[in-house]
Amino acid sequence: MSQSITDYAPQTITELVGNPWLAMPMAAGIIMGALTVNVLMLVWAERKVSAWIQRRMGPTEVGPYGLLQTLADMLKLISKQLITPANIDKPLYHLAPLMAFAPVVGAVALFPVSRDYVLLDNDLGLLFVFALGGMAVIAIFMAGWGSNNKYALLGAVRSVAQNISYEIPLILSALSVVLVVNAMGGSTASGLNLSHIAWVQSHEHVWFILLQPLAAIIYFISALAETNRAPFDIPEAESELVAGFHTEYSGMRFSLFFFSEYTNMLIVSMLAVVLFLGGWDGPLLPGPAWFFLKSYALIFVMMWVRWTFPRLRFDQLMTFCWTVLIPLSILNLLATALAISVL
Amino acid sequence: MNIAFTLPFAVIVIGAFLAVTRSNILHAVFGLAISLVGVAGAFLALGSPFTAVMEVLIYVGGIAVTMIFAVMLSSVSSPAERGGFLRKSLAALVAGLFLAGGSLIIVNADFGAGNHLSTDAWSIQAVGRDLLDRFNLAFESLSLVLLLAIVGAIVIVRREPVLPADQDDAPEEEAA
Structure with a gap:
């Protein structure tokens, strides 16, 4: 660790390959392959975790421990007929799954999986992730509106309200980490660069969950809400709204929503690992192993929460955000700024 | 190009x-x-x-x-009401005048020589310093405008409180 804190720069895939026109499709291929495996495994893991919590067996038939169950499900979804309801808003209905799918794939490229390599090193990485996350809201609303179905529209309305409310504490809690990074990591490198955030934690031998415990808790709660996971799964509350905004989608169109939903879980977990848990930092094991170990541990916690807590009511959800999370995150930000200027 | x-x-x-x-x-x-x-x-x-x-x-x-x-x-959710011909042409006139005026100003403006591309001038540090230092007053007054907009929105949607006198009158009318 003789490298000084300011001249750390991980190698990007463009630098490795040497040609951006070759690197771009390669990066896209890597991301798509990894994400497909990720979604297949996460769906299997979700079913196993829920079964374990409810003292059931979960999938056991296809493959060892039912591991190939989701692969079979995927083949089924691909071969299913695409049903298009009558009187839909055609452009919005057809564009919505793509709009939900594209931003999450883009966001994954920014995460520093190891100390030395990253697909895309960007000084505004954190902002890019949030900007792409904001576009998902539009996709959800397009789906809900375009479906010509009252349950879908109600789900979309709830989802938009929930997402734009919980985005505020999410960004504010991430911002207090950025302040700490800038205070510790010198002024030349950007505190919004995800690689730099991870690097500073490794270099200073402190994970930011120790310096910003409140921000970490606020971030995790808001992240649950942003990914529409229980206890915040009000947009697709199946006992009230059938399936919320994707009620009218079948086959591959539905799979695209499903894909983006599970990838979003991975994205918020990876972001939490980078912001609060030291990224790839850890003893003995190589960086990528630590990075994914931490990310999937967080995803396990998200599943655990989902199968443990009941769903909130909508007014409880909004009141909690506006009267508890947002004031707390603003106070935390002010306290952080004060502490940095005093120390 | x-x-x-x-x-x-x-x-x-x-x-x-x-x-x-x-x-x-x-x-x-x-x-x-x-x-x-x-x-x-x-x-x-x-x-x-x-x-x-x-x-x-x-x-x-x-x-x-x-x-x-x-x-x-x-x-x-119902199709929006369409204004009459006069209303539409008046709106078109206003919009057209605005477009013409705006274009005239932009075409005739002298922007001076453009700065060459530099990552530094528009870096996040430079923008932040300018906002909170050089353009501090404009920045803060913008927040004031936003606050006023929020207060104004609340005032607009607020329902008039029902006066006790009205409540006394209402049941009589219903009864009659």
Whole structure:
């Protein structure tokens, strides 16, 4: 660790390959392959975790421990007929799954999986992730509106309200980490660069969950809400709204929503690992192993929460955000700024 | 001409065209969102990634979503009422005059020599320092305007409190 804190720069895939026109499709291929495996495994893991919590067996038939169950499900979804309801808003209905799918794939490229390599090193990485996350809201609303179905529209309305409310504490809690990074990591490198955030934690031998415990808790709660996971799964509350905004989608169109939903879980977990848990930092094991170990541990916690807590009511959800999370995150930000200027 | 420069402007024009021609108000809002993504692309082509990301974050993720929210809360699911010919032509006249005036000013303006592309001038540090230092007053007054807008919105949607005198009258009328 003789490298000084300011001249750390991980190698990007463009630098490795040497040609951006070759690197771009390669990066896209890597991301798509990894994400497909990720979604297949996460769906299997979700079913196993829920079964374990409810003292059931979960999938056991296809493959060892039912591991190939989701692969079979995927083949089924691909071969299913695409049903298009009558009187839909055609452009919005057809564009919505793509709009939900594209931003999450883009966001994954920014995460520093190891100390030395990253697909895309960007000084505004954190902002890019949030900007792409904001576009998902539009996709959800397009789906809900375009479906010509009252349950879908109600789900979309709830989802938009929930997402734009919980985005505020999410960004504010991430911002207090950025302040700490800038205070510790010198002024030349950007505190919004995800690689730099991870690097500073490794270099200073402190994970930011120790310096910003409140921000970490606020971030995790808001992240649950942003990914529409229980206890915040009000947009697709199946006992009230059938399936919320994707009620009218079948086959591959539905799979695209499903894909983006599970990838979003991975994205918020990876972001939490980078912001609060030291990224790839850890003893003995190589960086990528630590990075994914931490990310999937967080995803396990998200599943655990989902199968443990009941769903909130909508007014409880909004009141909690506006009267508890947002004031707390603003106070935390002010306290952080004060502490940095005093120390 | 460079494709990196022409593509964003094509997206802006197509989005703006959709925004003004669609009679379905939600399609118009999505057209506006497309146009704003194009503006972000233009900032990117001009070498200012920070402004581009903020454009997407604030205008697409914030303003466009707020507009969708406003549409959602108002009852416009029925086809919008169409104004008469006179009303329409008056609106077209005002918009046309505004366009002509704006174009005239922009065409005749002397912007001076442009700065060469530099990542430093539009870096996040430079923007932050300028906002809180050089343009401090403008920045703070903008927040005041936003606060006023929020208070104004609350005042507009607030229902008039029902006076006790009205409550006394109402049951009599119903009974009669």
